Amino acid sequence: MGYLVLARKYRPQRFEEVVKQEHITKALANAVTSGRLAHAILLAGPRGTGKTTIARVLAKCVNCESGPTATPCNICRSCREITTGHAADVFEIDGASNNKVENVRELRENANYMPAHSPYKIYIIDEVHMLSDSAFNALLKILEEPPAHVKFFFATTDPNKIPITILSRCQRHDCRRVDVDSIIKHMALLCEKEHIDISTEALTMIAREADGSIRDALSLLDLIITSTNGNIGTELVVDVLGGLDRQSLFDISQAVFDRNTGKIIEIIGCLYDRGQNMVKLFSELLEHFRNLLVVKLGGSADGLSDVSEFELNAMRNQVEEIPGTYLHQILDILFKEEVNIRYSSQPKLAVEMAFIRVIQIRPALSIDTLIEKIDALQKGLYESFSGGDTPHLMDEAAIQHESGPERTAENKPPASVALNARNYPAPLSEKKTRPHEVKENQPPEAFQALPEIHSPKADKEDDSLDVSWENILAAIASDNPALSACFADSQLKKIGDGRLEIVFRTNQFNINYANRDSNRSLIQIACSQYFGNDIQVAFSGQLAKSRSGMAQKKEEKLLENETLNHPLVEDAMKIFNGKIVEIKIL
Ligand SMILES: [Zn+2]
Structure with missing residues (x-):
């Protein structure tokens, strides 16, 4: 026979x-x-x-x-x-x-x-x-x-x-269509029966080339078996198939991640010399980068087209350090270039140009990284404005302890004057000595000022909470000005033993930002530190409704009048022999 x-x-x-x-x-x-x-x-x-x-x-x-x-x-x-x-x-x-x-x-x-x-x-x-x-x-x-x-x-x-x-x-x-793994298994079985020694990588290459057809795979296997007498390795398969070994795809993607233009041109030139069709190479590369993205997003072998377990692991290693957004950018460019390559009279040059464009893009940063960078930048600015001597939570709290409780509803300065609690004059000696005392005393004196929180008198408690909240925000501002700014129009309320609620009215962006896990825990820690015990903080953020123009003007006028007639303002004008230039609503 x-x-x-x-x-x-x-x-x-x-x-x-x-x-x-x-x-x-x-x-x-x-x-x-x-x-x-x-x-x-x-x-x-x-x-x-x-x-x-x-x-x-x-x-x-x-x-x-x-x-x-x-x-x-x-x-x-x-x-x-x-x-x-x-x-x-x-x-x-x-x-x-x-x-x-x-x-x-x-x-x-x-x-x-x-x-x-x-x-x-x-x-x-x-x-x-x-x-x-x-x-x-x-x-x-x-x-x-x-x-x-x-x-x-x-x-x-x-x-x-x-x-x-x-x-x-x-x-x-x-x-x-028969998937690559099934074709590989089938071929491996036949090779065993025929006593042919062939590597899994070589079988993988044949199976991929067969494109879902068992008959094509077996014809290629026949061709390769007849071309050799000994072991069948990848090099022989590459030679016989006239083209593309999978390693070249990995080499190209690695060169892209290394931003190594020379290497890419070299690999493409090498494949071209071997007779590789450039249009086919490009579509293989497109699929390869798509697979890398799927792997990066946590995809399994099922979600990938024709990838063996062996390759899946290689892909996982390659994209471990590569951001998903960067892979998105690469795919975007490659997709746009595909039409040019298909209809180009110089497909090799077109493929090279496509990858030069890919290498020229700068990896985009994720939104989280961007926000972190902005925060760091804001912090730097804040520190440079305050001469690097940013008031700290404890110092500030100690100062407030002196002046805070005395300021009841009658003598509290109106909000419209730019005299807030932190600008309130405190004796210079106090400022210098207090911080030391606070650090030496355990627990700090500032925390002992808290009994008001548990005081049954509701209005007094609210006042004290307002002051505490200002102090906490000031402390947060020194490390995280963006977060502090989110709570510009907010109030601290007690809703139970060791439980506080922050009610704030602001825009959606601020609500989302404040609600980030890391930011919530920052607030929680700041409150717990300030009050000296474990405080649970709940947020109730509401979208600030834009008030109608008329109502707003009326309100502003009222505030202006109130400010002009305030005894403190009158005193200040007498003492400094000044005049009112502008009233700013803060
Ligand atoms: Zn029969």
């Missing part, structure tokens, strides 16, 4: 040997065993996925001497004839070369005769979509009223070209 190519030698003879089409083989096996097999079956799907093979196995199932059965014996005369392709009652017709109406008429006449020695006459028409319109019409006649001893098994790669009248009379089954 002469040499048989792998695809023929190992053609599946039973349903369970068919790779990756269980959804079809199970349905057909059930139909056969329950005696409900349709008289016309259409098998659609990409080439090399097993359509004709399934049709042949099905023919055996129907005509096996021990049948009908889902597991044909492969020993009886009928089974053996079908295996060798010489069965008297099974006709394999190539639709592409027998597409005329006369061919179908012949078929119809022949179909009327009873089968020679099997239960059924079976017509397997491959590439049935190639039939002419009149041939389809002739076929329709027999499909409408088929003789009881006839079965039709059609196979097609293009079911859309089959007239709807034919389709509606067939039971349709769609074959799936």
Whole structure:
């Protein structure tokens, strides 16, 4: 017996040997065993996925001497004839070369005769979509009223070209593309049977090149086996396939991440010399970067197109330090460049230019990183304005302790004058000595000033809380001015033992910003430090409603009058012999 190519030698003879089409083989096996097999079956799907093979196995199932059965014996005369392709009652017709109406008429006449020695006459028409319109019409006649001893098994790669009248009379089954892993496993099994030593990487390359077709994969494997006598490694496969090894894709993506233009030009040039099609290379690279992004976003092998476990790990390593936003940027550019490359008369130059553009982009920062940077910048500015001598929570609290409790509702300065608690004059000596005292005393004196919080008098408590809140905000401002600014129009309220609520009215951005986990915990820590015990802080942020212009003006006028008549302002004008230049509403 002469040499048989792998695809023929190992053609599946039973349903369970068919790779990756269980959804079809199970349905057909059930139909056969329950005696409900349709008289016309259409098998659609990409080439090399097993359509004709399934049709042949099905023919055996129907005509096996021990049948009908889902597991044909492969020993009886009928089974053996079908295996060798010489069965008297099974006709394999190539639709592409027998597409005329006369061919179908012949078929119809022949179909009327009873089968020679099997239960059924079976017509397997491959590439049935190639039939002419009149041939389809002739076929329709027999499909409408088929003789009881006839079965039709059609196979097609293009079911859309089959007239709807034919389709509606067939039971349709769609074959799936075979995934890379299944092709690898199948080839590895055959290599083992053939005692061929081949690396998994080499099998992966062949499987990818086969593009979902088992037959193509086996043909390539045949070609590679005949080109060598010894072990089959990746280099040989690259040579035979004339092109692209997967390592080159990883090398290019690494050069992009390293921003190494020279390396990319070198790899592309090398692949070009090996005869690699540049358009195909670019589409492989596009898919590679897409896969890297999916891996970065935590995707599993299922979400990736044709990636083996071996490659998945390599991808994980490569993108570990690369931000997802940067991968997005790269993909954006590559997608835009794809059209140029496809229609370019110089595809090699076009691919090189595309990657030079990719390398020129600066990786974008994530929003979180940007906000952190702005915060750091604001902090720097704040410190430089206050001469680096930023008042600290404890110092400030100690000063407030002196002046705070005395300031009751009557002598508290109105909000409209730019004299807030922190500007309130305190004796110079106090300022200098207090901080030391606070640091020495444990617990700090400032915290002992807190009994007011637990005082039953509600109004006094509110005042004290206002002052405390100002102090806390001032302390936060020294480290995080942006956060402090969020609470510009806010109030601290006590809602239970050790529980405070911050009520603030502001815009959506500020509410979102304040609600970040890190910022919430900052506030919580600042409050707990200030009050000296564990404080739970709840937020109730509301969107500030924009007031109507009239109402706002009226309110401002009222405040201005109140300010002008305030005794403190009058005193200040007398003492400093000043005059009022401007009143600012803060
Ligand atoms: Zn049999």
